[in-house]
Amino acid sequence: MKKTLLALACVLSLTAHAEMDSIRVAVDAPYPPFEYKAPDGTLTGFEVDLGNAVCQEITKKDCDWVIQAWDGIIPGLLARKYDMIFSSMSVNEERKEKVLFSKPYYQVPSAFFAPVKGEFDANKTKGLRIGAQRATVQDNYLTAMKKDAEIVRYTTADDMVIDLEGGRLDAIFVDAPVGEDMLKGKAKFAQAGEMVTQPVSIFGEGIAAAFRKRDKDLAEKVTAALDKLKANGTYDKIMKKYFSYSIKV
Amino acid sequence: MDALLALIDANKIFNLTTLGHYWEGLLMTVQLVFMSLLIGLVISVPLAIMRTSKNRLINYPVWLFTYVFRGTPLLIQLYMIYYGVTLITGIQESIFWVIFERAYYPCLIAFVLNTAAYTTEIFRGAIEATPKGEIEAAKAYGMNWFKRTTRIVLPSAFRRAIPAYSNEVIFMLHASAIASTVTIIDLTGAARDIYARYYAPFESFLFVAAIYLCITFTIIFIFKKLENRLLAHLQPR
Numbered sequence: 001m002k003k004t005l006l007a008l009a010c011v012l013s014l015t016a017h018a019e020m021d022s023i024r025v026a027v028d029a030p031y032p033p034f035e036y037k038a039p040d041g042t043l044t045g046f047e048v049d050l051g052n053a054v055c056q057e058i059t060k061k062d063c064d065w066v067i068q069a070w071d072g073i074i075p076g077l078l079a080r081k082y083d084m085i086f087s088s089m090s091v092n093e094e095r096k097e098k099v100l101f102s103k104p105y106y107q108v109p110s111a112f113f114a115p116v117k118g119e120f121d122a123n124k125t126k127g128l129r130i131g132a133q134r135a136t137v138q139d140n141y142l143t144a145m146k147k148d149a150e151i152v153r154y155t156t157a158d159d160m161v162i163d164l165e166g167g168r169l170d171a172i173f174v175d176a177p178v179g180e181d182m183l184k185g186k187a188k189f190a191q192a193g194e195m196v197t198q199p200v201s202i203f204g205e206g207i208a209a210a211f212r213k214r215d216k217d218l219a220e221k222v223t224a225a226l227d228k229l230k231a232n233g234t235y236d237k238i239m240k241k242y243f244s245y246s247i248k249v
Numbered sequence: 250m251d252a253l254l255a256l257i258d259a260n261k262i263f264n265l266t267t268l269g270h271y272w273e274g275l276l277m278t279v280q281l282v283f284m285s286l287l288i289g290l291v292i293s294v295p296l297a298i299m300r301t302s303k304n305r306l307i308n309y310p311v312w313l314f315t316y317v318f319r320g321t322p323l324l325i326q327l328y329m330i331y332y333g334v335t336l337i338t339g340i341q342e343s344i345f346w347v348i349f350e351r352a353y354y355p356c357l358i359a360f361v362l363n364t365a366a367y368t369t370e371i372f373r374g375a376i377e378a379t380p381k382g383e384i385e386a387a388k389a390y391g392m393n394w395f396k397r398t399t400r401i402v403l404p405s406a407f408r409r410a411i412p413a414y415s416n417e418v419i420f421m422l423h424a425s426a427i428a429s430t431v432t433i434i435d436l437t438g439a440a441r442d443i444y445a446r447y448y449a450p451f452e453s454f455l456f457v458a459a460i461y462l463c464i465t466f467t468i469i470f471i472f473k474k475l476e477n478r479l480l481a482h483l484q485p486r
Contacts, residue, residue: 167350
């Protein structure tokens with residue numbers, strides 16, 4: 001009897017193996033709302049849900065999550081401790097030297113925030129005073145695209161909000177989540193105009209999954225799975241659970 | 250020499266754009282410091298005369314002013330004037346908003362009040378150090394208070410105050426760096442911009458430190474000449 005069971009177990013595990021192993025995926029948690037521990041201890045968040053959906057597409061199983069501190073996350077990938085990084089890693093040239101990226105799956109948008117009654121229009125900024133945090137992508141964007149505006153650069157976002165509230169600025173240009181968070185409960189101010197994520201030369205390509213360079217196969221599968229999730233509405237469903245605005249790219 | 254040229258070629262930080270930025274910062278610093286010193290000086294002379302008055306009603310308000318402005322950090326004073334005024338209801342609609350909308354005037358006001366407080370005390374000391382005999386002699390000549398003050402007390406007090414005042418000028422130059430905390434692009438503000446752009450704190454701040462040094466040496470040189478000329482009678486032979 002015991003032997004039969006053992007044999008059966010062997011056969012079962014073999015068939016499971018033939019299907020596909022679950023993908024080992026690294027995240028640096030906590031980084032809410034992208035990945036964090038729920039009160040009951042389970043890993044959750046936007047990237048965890050999306051990652052599981054991607055893994056389900058490819059292996060019919062949830063991902064095998066590995067929590068890894070940020071500074072060791074690429075070395076860990078190269079040392080084969082896991083096969084994919086799905087942890088808000090933005091694509092840049094330095095990282096491209098080391099790892100292979102999937103297609104970007106999200107991008108934190110930037111947005112203008114202005115007094116509600118000021119009728120600020122991002123297309124008519126001539127002579128307006130716009131605040132940005134020094135040397136951020138937003139600063140670079142304003143410097144390159146809004147040459148007719150007066151750009152006021154701040155060391156901290158807090159100082160910038162104080163000057164906006166004090167009436168010294170016509171608008172501020174920040175990461176949309178940051179702006180929403182800082183102006184929460186201040187009815188006099190609101191987002192003005194559309195979210196900004198373009199051009200790529202300033203804002204970057206976005207956040208993508210990372211793989212070892214030789215794992216082209218897996219990267220292609222993940223990109224295909226992400227495309228499918230974006231197309232069939234699963235991506236939007238997960239995104240709406242965590243965000244009130246779109247971070248889709 | 251070739252090595253030096255190679256070094257200049259290799260640096261990515263000091264190009265025409267950033268040097269231009271530093272130059273604008275230099276102009277802002279010099280303008281801000283010069284204006285606040287000039288206005289502060291003009292205000293401090295009557296204040297110093299009031300401060301030496303025996304009448305408490307005249308003396309005490311000035312004492313309070315110098316006490317408050319010398320007793321609190323300039324950074325706090327700047328924050329109070331720059332951020333504080335925006336909390337006054339209706340200021341944005343009033344005529345004063347022209348002054349307070351940009352960072353320049355609040356900053357200038359803070360600097361002027363601060364340097365006026367210090368300069369007042371410097372002059373007070375110099376006025377009180379007037380030798381008794383000079384005043385008695387002036388009185389013997391039949392000069393009234395006004396003539397005594399303008400002809401005898403102030404001219405000699407100004408001369409005595411020069412060494413101490415040169416310190417105040419240098420301190421003011423260095424204190425002006427805090428203008429960069431309220432969005433003014435002075436020398437330090439320019440250095441912060443360039444530091445943040447190139448992630449090169451050492452190069453960008455070392456460079457402005459050198460510029461500040463040059464300005465300080467210029468100030469010292471000017472005051473040295475001034476002292477040689479105006480304090481010649483006090484110098485050891």
